[in-house]
């Protein structure tokens with residue numbers, strides 16, 4: 001087991017100044033929407049063990065692994081249930097959220113949009129909830145990791161009460177590159193008032209706030225935090241929480257999905273509501289030139 005983890009190109013020791021391998025656990029608040037709302041506003045996220053039915057999550061995982069195996073993505077000499085990536089699929093693979101529709105099985109949708117999940121958001125919003133029609137499904141191979149961002153810049157044209165749900169499909173250790181949240185980042189007003197007002201398609205950016213995870217600790221006073229996730233666990237994120245993922249240092253796919261929920265009565269960002277959803281008009285176009293993070297930082301003045 002390695003005790004050093006990476007976000008982007010920076011390595012951090014476990015449970016040091018930069019990275020905690022522990023997330024505050026909000027599961028005891030389940031069933032108390034007012035307390036959950038308060039915790040979400042205080043912390044910028046909720047980590048809830050047993051959010052989903054673990055058996056349903058494992059059934060969906062089995063279906064996805066089977067489809068990955070059918071496509072030759074898994075090592076045929078290892079148990080399919082381990083999700084070990086085929087040797088010839090490791091190098092240069094990405095964890096793109098596009099082209100993954102074949103993994104979005106009915107069992108996956110049942111977990112993400114079934115009655116248990118929708119009831120949670122109905123109660124949290126205090127009114128009927130709805131969801132986007134796009135699932136950011138990630139089968140992240142060895143070496144992959146997500147950059148530092150908040151979600152607002154990708155989906156901010158509709159309801160401002162939008163929330164993200166990050167669902168790990170299986171047992172995900174820190175070695176496997178899970179979601180990492182930056183504690184306190186939802187309170188950084190200067191960041192929210194500049195970077196947080198961007199729209200990746202309008203501003204032609206990748207949506208990344210910084211390429212240096214240490215900067216968020218040393219300069220802004222945050223701390224990165226993640227944990228070992230079990231089937232059934234989930235994280236609810238507010239739109240201004242800065243997060244990333246650790247780099248996947250294992251030989252397995254890290255399979256997770258992020259989905260979005262909002263009050264049904266509020267407008268939906270028109271990129272994500274259609275069937276099929278339109279998606280990013282600029283970010284996902286071929287050949288567009290995007291502003292670098294360094295250029296964006298000058299524009300934001302931070």
Ligand SMILES: O=C(O)CCC(=O)C(=O)O
Nearest residue numbers: 146164166179245256258
């Ligand atoms: O799973 C990841 O790598 C990133 C997740 C994320 O950005 C999100 O849930 O909004």
Ligand SMILES: [Fe+2]
Nearest residue numbers: 149150151243
């Ligand atoms: Fe995100």
